[in-house]
Amino acid sequence: MPRTAKTPQIPAIGPLDRSAGALGRQLAQKLRDAVKGGGLQPGESLPSTRALAESLGIARGTVVQVYEQLMAEGFLVSCPGVGTQVAPSLAGVPRKGAARGMPLPPLPPAAEAFARVASQFTPLPPVPFAVSVPVGMAAPGLAWRRLGNRIRAHGAGAPGGYGDPQGALPLREAIADYVRRSRSVHCGAEQVIVATGTQQGLFLACMVLLGQDDCAWVENPAYLGITALLDALAPGRMVRVPVDEEGIDVAAGLRLCPGARAAFVTPSHQYPLGMPMGMARRNALLDWARARSAWIVEDDYDSELRYTGHPFPSLQGLDPGRVVYLGTFSKILFPSLRLGYAVVPPALVQAFRGARALMDRHPPSADQHVLAAFIAEGHLDRHIRRIRGVYAQSRAQLLQILQEALPGGLAWLQPSDQGMHCVLWLAPRIDDRAVALQAVRAGVAVRPLSPMYAPGSGRPGLVLGLGAFPAEQVAEAARRLAAVIAAAAA
């Protein structure tokens, strides 16, 4: 780091007390304390005597004397060409303890819940079968980068002031148009809340929709991002509703908790199992919501990737006043972008807008404008068509490799014809958490399935992301995974 990067002041020492006099002695003691306390580190450069004197409002001669005194004491050294430094020889000298030995305040239950989930969101390494890793043909191409460089250089993407809490209007317009034509979502740009992804959409929905006594239906199994969130924000008020081959079992939900205020569902592609919610179930869910005055939160996380047949339109399109629709660009573009959206009923726009503003003001501006142009210029549709082919091929290849490599009777694939992941069921005696841990040690990234079930109801399995990893890498990962599973069953 160049020397000019240092600031010409030492905040660690604080102001001098002019009424107490002896400014030189005060300054010397403060510098000694700063070195002892770690505010000044061994080897660190000090400001020039002129700069320090100026910032303290004292005579330069006083600072010169103090520096000389501390050099004599061994706190400072003078290096030709570098200036005055804290003596590097002080490294390793014990520092004054920072903690004062007083007990820390107790943490509320939510904080304990947050601390428990912290480790679950540690990202997997970018190897098969981590989900949504933008490698090879699955990565956005040169168009994304060139558009980014252009839009950051001039106009809308250049460094700017505070923006709209709902998100930049050009992006909201592009999203409204995109979800209307691709997902039959009924909305205008004024109903779109740009979010940092599905997770923020879920968080906002919990904050806005659920009062402090309200219960919510959540599918069983479900995405950890919603179950962990409700565990923390609405402890004891999450009702897990089983899913079958038609999706969420509405009749079971009615038996368990008819008066829930909201249902969190994945109608296009149940997470993690993969089946779409049938039309009769969709109608039953909406009938319940209308009769009992409940909201529906539709997580439509990767509906763009359906490999056969005709996609169901969104649930939102069937009752736009009652459904909060969540989508994300993490899956079809890349997760590190952190852009997604909530489409909310008109009656909820102001509450979502305010909650978003209080949570983090607004999304970063530049990437919003880059993405708006990427969509408007047709790049997103082209990208989706390309990755649809990439993922279909990756899926077919993975199924074949796994069927060859997997120990018979120990693991089998859940049928599904869409999405960016698949589920591999394991024999009931296998501990899927242990398999996932061992797999990561063997260089294979998988998520265990049983934690996605309500406690006690889980079945062991693994969630495997599809992707554009090279075929040999996938084959090698599948062989290693098969070996880990066989060892776990032994």
Place this chain on the structure above:
Amino acid sequence: MPRTAKTPQIPAIGPLDRSAGALGRQLAQKLRDAVKGGGLQPGESLPSTRALAESLGIARGTVVQVYEQLMAEGFLVSCPGVGTQVAPSLAGVPRKGAARGMPLPPLPPAAEAFARVASQFTPLPPVPFAVSVPVGMAAPGLAWRRLGNRIRAHGAGAPGGYGDPQGALPLREAIADYVRRSRSVHCGAEQVIVATGTQQGLFLACMVLLGQDDCAWVENPAYLGITALLDALAPGRMVRVPVDEEGIDVAAGLRLCPGARAAFVTPSHQYPLGMPMGMARRNALLDWARARSAWIVEDDYDSELRYTGHPFPSLQGLDPGRVVYLGTFSKILFPSLRLGYAVVPPALVQAFRGARALMDRHPPSADQHVLAAFIAEGHLDRHIRRIRGVYAQSRAQLLQILQEALPGGLAWLQPSDQGMHCVLWLAPRIDDRAVALQAVRAGVAVRPLSPMYAPGSGRPGLVLGLGAFPAEQVAEAARRLAAVIAAAAA
């Protein structure tokens, strides 16, 4: 938009019911309904007969017949060179109502609070005296953009998968080093939580530190971002503690609510009034927190900009185990970047990490790596030195212009020697909200001061951002503001 941007399917029509037969008649009716319901818009292009037939799994001839039928009915038209479209003449035909006339669910009190604050976070236009507008010399220069283009093209800033909920390690290391040397904050990179700005740090602190019966001290006046947050998340549990020329009046806090669980303070530069918290007050605040087992949240939002004298070190450095320290790059770089940080005691790291993960997974990756390099290569320190000069000059100029332009006895400036804004007090009879509204209409951006006070305790005033707007523009804005104030007092 190029034609290739259209997807070759029409989700609005949903799947056909094969068991019911008459696939052509079904398809025709679904297309009519989609047009009537708005799922297909006038002028919108339809997929080719081949693509639609394929996606529905029916004979192409059936689709050709249906298209011809609907053209005859006036729903569709065929345009040479474009293909089949929904008839543009249908625009304006009333659509089927989307709402079903059922009552919507009631919203919880928090949602009402969110809706109330939504309008307060509408950004001001980028004119004097909006705060933190990166224009002219206050904007990061070419170095920022070049670094960004390079880092996005290769390596760490390129499109990637999911990242660390705490933020990218290189940025956390750069921040830890920066706050240690510039603000005497004691921490390691493992204590840094990269946030999207001070607002997210405040939100996280509220979520993690406050249980459902806990009260919190907040300065009076204070930043709207903390008071609105506590109004929504902890209604009735915010204790407004007055400030005087030494900062927060700890004795008053002890009288009002000695058992509060946390205090939210701005020790370096009280927001909005500008004075630093004196050393005796700092010690009193820490003594209270230790004795009553409370946390302190230190918002150090623009401490980099002090024009005279020596800055106080951070409060965090005096008791690193008890203080959550919040900083932001919104002020010294630019707000649309949305990057800031919380430095939290080791005992709180896991809870903050988990809360951050549940809120929005992690910050966008690319800009984190750009900023890490910007700091590590010394650009940030150079930028701060430059804008310190820019803002000092802007401040001196503004004071002079205002003193010349302002009606005597109607408005006067609050003395302050740091920061990126100043406070202009108004005579007690002037309505500062009305002045702010009129000012915006006159092309001048100011925020009213009285809403930053607890209800009933406010004094009228305006918050004026300093900046690098051209001198003539500032002078013109000051003259217009003076006229608005004079008119409001008349």
